[in-house]
Amino acid sequence: MSSSVPEQVDLPGPPRGSGGRPAASREVSGRPPWMLVLPAVVGLAFLVLPLAGLLIRAPWSTLPQRLAEPQVLEALRLSLVCATVATAVCLLLGVPLAWLLARVSFPGRRLVRALVTVPLVLPPVVGGVALLLVLGRRGLVGQWLEATFGVTLPFTTMGVIVAEAFVAMPFLVISVEGALRGADQRFEEAAATLGASRWTVFRRVTLPLIMPGVAAGAVLCWARALGEFGATITFAGNFPGTTRTMPLAVYLALETDPEAAIVLSLVLLAVSVIILASLRDRWANTP
Template identity: 75%
Template sequence: MSRSSSAERGSRPSRRRGRVPAALLIPAGLGLLFLVLPLAGLVIRAPWATLPGRLTEPGALTALRLSVQTATLATVLCLVLGVPLAWMLARVDFPGRRLVRALVTVPLVLPPVVGGVALLLVFGRRGLLGGWLDATFGITLPFTTAGVVLAESFVAMPFLVIAVEGALRAADHRFEEAAATLGASRWTTFTHVTLPLVSPGLAAGAVLCWARALGEFGATITFAGNYPGRTQTMPLAVYLALETDLESAIVLSLVLLVVSVGILVALRDRWMTSA
């Protein structure tokens, strides 16, 4: 009886583990309140009576359409360039790998405006590559829609690389080794074995990348400007409306919030919960 009772006591979860210390509960609650209150204020202060009319204004629809298009193109560009980069960081042992990983994460901590200035110095007409692109191919990137995509890709790609690299490191290598043993080429193994293995991490990285690109402001306005219909994305439209019409700024901010949260929730239910 003593053994069984001790076993039962050992199998029961400790009640003390379920208690949250007040020293942690209070700041946790304040932290949650700090994050939720601004969003709640945005919803409460929204001009719901005039919301439909403001949403159908040509400027708002154009900015929203441009934001979705450029964020999607930026995500595609990040996938094309970022997935191979993440694979190299996760699977290839080369000198200076730690330095490369650190450089990849620099845009995460770099002020976006500084990133925009750096892009101008490289891709501007007098930049390191911009002058050559303009003289050779007639391609001008600053203050164009392509410049918006480039700016968004610069600030968003680290999110994708970090997520995919982590998924690659956690993936079971035995499946890839089995495919190689059966005669599959490296490319076939990568496309048919590796990518399906890391698909949850890849999807999560793509979602974060898209959301970051959608909300990008500093690098975009510095490198691409704020031209309606061409480079004015939703964050830039919010900034412009804030100076003249507060209610329009609230409406645009609310749309951006709803789109971002909706996309994140939908993709999380589909992919992230299976990780």
């Protein structure tokens, strides 16, 4: 008796790129339609030309001297300190909040998630007014803080930190929640079956798994806090050495010394470029 061996059939697989890896995307061949190219070019120019104008009009010859001016260094120092402290506050409060939204099912979770993301779309000035109504000297919580602990937040450096944390925390929560939903929970379940407590599982298993998402969220949070203007000037004011951060200094210098405003803007632009470059591998899927 003769036995027949079935022939091997090659099934079509995903497109391969260089090195045998699956191709991330397939480029369009042929001449692209002008109906798409023309608005794309206009959109690119709309985004790039203002930045190019900033670089062209920059006083490059006097840039080092202007960066060394006391008011510039003072605003830069205050911005860096406040943004860093605000990011620490967001990490302390935002990571547990993201874990709650991602891992705990409770009534009204969708509503809570919507409320958490409201500062993303809320005009910053409105956020500053809301903070005044709650944390001001006559606010719902502010009057109690002043009467009980003697703490006054508006028009202080701490007020700057509060305003920046308010507008920046949603960036951290969204990033960490996404990382939690994408993490493999089998590792956490295995640790729990071995007798680890919920806190130990979170600290030794969950947190290392989601650390890239936490880091990306913290960077975005820090960048957003560094560039905050509306809520800061409404809730904390514009006092030199106390609440005048870099964006507020840009606004003030634009009326009296446009070249100084350009220099301060260049510093914020450089920070933005560095932030985007550090997050490129997370956002873009480039070869």
